[in-house]
Amino acid sequence: MTDTPTQDTQKLTLYNSLTRRKETFTPINPKRVTMYNCGPTVYSYAHIGNARAAVVADVLFRVLRHIYGEDAVEYARNITDVDDKIIAAATEQGVPISDITEKYARIYNENLAALNCLPPTHQPKATENIGGMIDIIQTLLKDDYAYASEGHVFFDVSKYDDYGKLSGNTLDALRGGDRVGEGEVARKKNAADFVLWKPELDGVGWDAPFGRGRPGWHIECSAMARDTLGETIDIHCGGVDLKFPHHENEIAQSNCAHGKPMANYWVHNEFLNMGSTKMSKSLGNVTLIDDLLKDWDGEVIRLALLKAHYRSELSWSEDLLKESKENLDSWYRVKDFFAYDLPDWSGDSSRGAFSYFMSDLQVPTLISSIGRGFSYAWKHREDHTPSEPMEYDKGLTGAQESSLTAYISITQCNLLGLLQKDPEEWFKGGASDDETSAFDAIASKRAEARKAKDWAAADAARDEAAAAGIALEDQPDGTTVWRKA
RNA sequence: GGCACCAUGGCGGAGUGGCCACGCACCGGAUUGCAAAUCCGAUUACCCCGGUUCGAUUCCGGGUGGUGCCUCCA
Structure with missing residues (x-):
């Protein structure tokens, strides 16, 4: 009852933002596949848009684990725990920045765990990787890719020919965005130059050969990616809004410091909108994961986030959540019914599911297929009896077919990180x-x-x-x- | 202004050169004391104009409309 896509399903293909094409994914080393995802700046609660990025990366992580083996995939998701907003919040509250960052990092991890996101292999913190940042900056200074100016260190974009390749920007075009006279601009050679190192602020700083100070945003990720995963990683994920300037700048720094690509595949997820409008603080329509979890099970939120392809915008609404809950209710009903008679099946437990993943993660189509599978199994459940062992080569009885279909859908849900609870807990849990x-x-x-x-x-x-x-x-x-x- | 992305039925949202997405809502029916849950059934679509083709929602060109990014926002 599971549909089979027609395209080549043997190899994973991913849309690579860098080349703007779907490409066959080939890891540098299949025994150690690496992916990096830009994590949160922990000065406040994470919102549902942050959750989408994390869930997309989590699905990719699960798929890679399935292909290459659980121990063969290393996933790093950082915590940015030094930043002007954090310093401002700490100064305002009169507490050390760690008071702020530890609290919100903990909440972030709890929120994502509730959404069934697997813990990443590595969770580097910016403040614990300052040495790596200083190291990269020194290399860039030595090789003349960076220059110091009034306590700051800037990256000189004119020294990197490929600058703008990811975002499609050119230096000429970026020059238009120059706001003359604004602080840092006056210290820079080119308007597009970005800061690698800034002077100490409110007592937050680290000693460095080029002066005591704190890191710029972009250098943090370059250092953390390198120090946890290596100089060239296989996949770098993140939201589309990070393409420029953040990822563009990461590429520039890392390529120039290491003389090799920072990442071979760049995977960007699209935005989540509130209805037809952007979610933004200025519009006051920001929805926090923490708040949603008070009213909805994490799996409901996860399914809602997976209902659109990761490269499509997703319009978020109460109806979307309701619909997702109804889906899961009916799926759990099937899981409950078949719970004690799932087949002992030695075939590929991900039959069907995998082919959907393989073509740039066609998750919504897979979800549709899962729904049909459950629907089939449920409708034919009258035929269902705790039955004799299946002999696949001799054909299946109706009861066996429905039982197998339920089993397959459940397995596919497992791959997606859905339907992870016991049905009893789902329907009655929390009381x-x-x-x-x-x-x-x-x-x-x-x-x-x-x-x-x-x-x-x-x-x-x-x-x-x-x-x-x-x-x-x-x-x-x-x-x-x-x-x- | 530059760059990028998108345009499918009431809503959400896949996919495909020729046949059905799917889910939710709505409508009709079964079931029910009435409901709920469940089941059966029906209806609604591919922005506009050209082109390629035997045939295009799907490919190409143009137009229109919408969204995002353009210095720290996933």
Whole structure:
């Protein structure tokens, strides 16, 4: 019941922003596949757009692990824990920056864990990699790619011929953005030059041969990527907005310092919009992951984020969340039904799923296929019996086919990081023991009233359930069960 | 102004040179004491104009419309 895409499914292809084409992915070393994703600057709560970037990277991470083996993939997602905004927040609150950064880094990791994002292999912190940054800056200074000016160190973009290749910008075009007279601009040779090192601010600084100070934003990622993964990594991920200037500048620094490409594949996810408008602080429509998690299960949010292809804009809405919850409810229903009779299948456990991933991560199409699989299995569940071992070469009975279809969809969900809970927990989880017994009491109240044909009492029980935040479901056998509404 | 991306039914959102996405909502029916859950069924689409082609929503060109980036925002 699983559709098979028609395209070549043998090799993973990814859209490479650097070449603007889909390319076959070939790692430098299949025994050590490396990917880097720009993590958060931890001065506040992360929003749902941050979550999209992290979930996209997580799916890619899972797919790579599946292809090359769990131990063969190294994924680094940094924590930017020194930044002007952080320093400003710390100064304002009169606390060390670590008070701010440790709190929000912890919340970020908790938020992503709730979205079923696997922990990255490495989570480097900027403040723990200052040495690497100084090292790269010194190399750039020595080789004349950078220059010092009034306590700052700048990268000289005129020395790097390929500057602008990723974003499609040219130096001439960028010159138009020059805002003459604004602070750093006056110290720079070229308007597009960017800062590698800045003087100490509010007591935040590190000693360096070129003066005590703090790193510029871009150099942090270059250093952390190199020190955790190497001079050339396989895949660098991030949101499209980071293409310029952040990734452009990372490329310039790293290429010039190391004499080799920083990354072979650049994967950028598109934006998440609030309806048709951008999510932005100035519009006041920023949705925080932490807030969403108060109302929705992390898997609901994850599925909602995966409903659009990563290179398409995704319009976020309450309806999208509702829809995702309904999908998962019905999928968990199937998982619950087949839970004790999943086939012992020695074939490729990802049958079908993989081919979708292979062509630039066609996740929404896979989700559609998963939905059809569950739908098929559910509709044919009457045929289902705890059955004899399957003999695939002799053909399957209807019961076996539906059971196998459920199994395949569940496996595909596992690959996507969905349907990870026990169905019982999904439908009833989160309730305390007291609540559980209270809910059970409401359900049996309705069952008894229905048995006695006391419809008024039966309706009252249903109202009571709704008020308590649960839904009652009458079963064919006369019993009534409850679930979270 | 420069660069990049996009344009599919009420909404979300895939994909394809010729046949069905799919989900949600809506409508009809089954089931139900009435509902819920579940099942069956129906309806709605590919921005405009050219071109290539036997045939284009899908390829090419132009137009229109929308979005993002252009110095620290995923």
